[in-house]
Amino acid sequence: MKHYDVIVTGVGTMGAPACWYLAKNKYRVLGLEQFDIPHDQGSHAGQSRIIRKAYYEHPNYVALLERAYQNWREIEKATGAQLYYKTGLLYFGGESSVLINGTRETAKQFNIPLDILTADEAAPRFPAAKFHSHHQVLYEPDAGFITPEKAIAVYTVDAISKGADIHAREKLMTWKYTGGIIEVETDKAKYTADKIVICAGAWTKKIMPGLQADLTITRQLIAWVKPKHWEKFTIGNFSCWFLNDDDGNLFYGFPVLPPKDFSGPVGLKLAHHKPGEPTDPDNVTRSFKPGEEKILIDVFNKYFPGAAENVLTLKTCLYNNSADADFIIDFIPGTDSHAVVATGFSGHGFKFGSAVGEIVADLATKGKTDMPIGFLRLDRFK
Ligand SMILES: Cc1cc2nc3c(=O)[nH]c(=O)nc-3n(C[C@H](O)[C@H](O)[C@H](O)COP(=O)(O)OP(=O)(O)OC[C@H]3O[C@@H](n4cnc5c(N)ncnc54)[C@H](O)[C@@H]3O)c2cc1C
Missing domain, CATH: 3.50.50.60 (FAD/NAD(P)-binding domain)
Structure with missing residues (x-):
């Protein structure tokens, strides 16, 4: 043995x-x-997986994120592989929403670079997005994504x-x-x-x-869609984004990634950050009910007009939720x-x-x- x-x-x-x-x-x-x-x-x-440092969830994560950024650089340096892509992250929602308030406060506490804008100030800078007048808009330049x-x-x-x-x-x-x-x-x-x-x-x-400890496994939906104006949403022209809507929902997404440099589905990816249906990890429903992706497409139609002409790929993934x-x-x-x-x-x-x-x-x-x-x-x- x-x-x-x-x-x-x-x-x-x-x-x-x-x-x-x-x-x-x-x-x-x-x-x-x-x-x-x-x-x-x-x-x-x-x-793709979003990486950001102005953590709204709990300020105690910031020290771990400092180390995570450092360690992603370490493995990139050791192997010559690019894993972290700095696209910046656009946050928007009501000024006192969990996401916007928490992100702003954490950035202030830890001196994390963060631009704070009104909807009117943000509109010309982020032309693909449609902000509502009561939105506060934040931009974290050092955020981006990792290729999992x-x-x-x-x-x-x-x-x-x-x-x-x-x-x-x-x-x-x-x-x-x-x-x-x-x-x-x-x-x-x-x-x-x-x-x-x-x-x-x-x-x-x-x-x-x-x-x-209780752990609840949930089935999560991810969608990749074809935008009407592809170029407008490609990496370099479009950042990662994170929205807290008026019903308390959190949605997030990524730019279109060119298939010559990235494997996986093509298109503009988005997901809903909320535990889905509980499931057994060995018996997950991997097929989709008709219209299951509607909640995601509606987000695009409302906040990024022209971003979702049709759905290209749907996939499932698992959250492992602590209490x-x-x-x-x-x-x-x-x-x-x-x-x-x-x-x-x-x-x-x-x-x-x-x-x-x-x-x-x-x-x-x-x-x-x-x-x-x-x-x-x-x-x-x-
Ligand atoms: C749709 C979706 C979007 C997400 N977006 C983000 C994001 O933008 N940013 C972010 O930071 N996080 C994001 N996450 C969360 C993140 O991906 C997870 O928190 C993370 O992957 C969990 O890592 P893990 O090592 O616990 O699980 P995994 O990466 O799943 O690894 C667990 C491994 O253990 C193996 N295993 C289990 N049992 C056994 C056994 N008995 N013998 C041998 N092997 C075993 C499994 O096969 C698996 O490979 C997202 C998750 C999902 C589902």
Whole structure:
């Protein structure tokens, strides 16, 4: 039976960088992934993920975002691959809405560059958008997007080149902690390790049924549409955007990405940031009801006239929601700090992947991290 310093379960958003940091620091690491790397059954598929720093959700995330930006640059430098695209991010909505108020306040508190405009001032600067007179418009120049599938592939390949064993299509079935050792059984083999890191996303509860936190898995819809005036919406001419509408809904989208440089669907992508229907990650409805995308198309028609001539592609993706929408990063009780879990990323975790990978690698090998993750502890759900 092969023994490792650390076994990482789930080579996705958080697991791939975790393997990279462990391999880079010369630990013997095994990464186990039940599907291909990357794949479209979990939470990381879909070509692009927004990254932004003026975080409306909770000011405590800003320190993690500083590290995430730094670490995305680190992996880009180490491999020569571009993963982060600085497009800027246009926010709009009522001045006191959760998104606008929270973003503005966080930017002020942490001196994050942010332009603050009235609807009239913003109109000539963002001609594709139709602002309402009561909207406040914000623009974060250092925000943009990360390419998720490519990021996971780049971390994985470089981890392998640094000595990591990465096994795709091998599913962890059970694991236990006994006498200072972690024992793992997969559908193919048995292994032991000093430590285990569980980054299993939507499947976390399946391999940790006793986890003291509720996790709700929801089915999310993403649409790519064909705009009437393609050029107006291409990267370089159009930024990422984030809207808080008057009914409290949050919608966000991306520019059109040229297929010569980006894999995945073509068109202008948008999604609704709200947990959808609860689902079992092993039994997700991947087909679509007629008109299911209407809520998304209506947003384009109302706020970006001419942006949606017809739908090109629809896809599903999974949110893994914690009860308070904040992440969970902690040691697993009863394992004497031999097991670490990172889960509950609640539809906003991708941008943090480069920092979370380093954090869980440090927790597993040093027993601590220099990042302020106290607010993400498991015992807040007691
Ligand atoms: C539609 C949509 C849009 C999003 N937009 C954004 C955005 O713009 N910005 C942003 O920051 N975030 C965004 N997110 C959220 C972000 O993508 C997730 O928070 C993040 O991908 C979660 O990472 P994870 O590592 O927990 O899950 P995953 O990336 O899914 O990785 C978990 C991995 O564990 C594997 N696994 C599970 N069980 C086992 C097992 N027993 N054995 C072996 N392997 C196993 C899975 O197969 C999977 O590969 C979005 C999510 C969705 C669905």
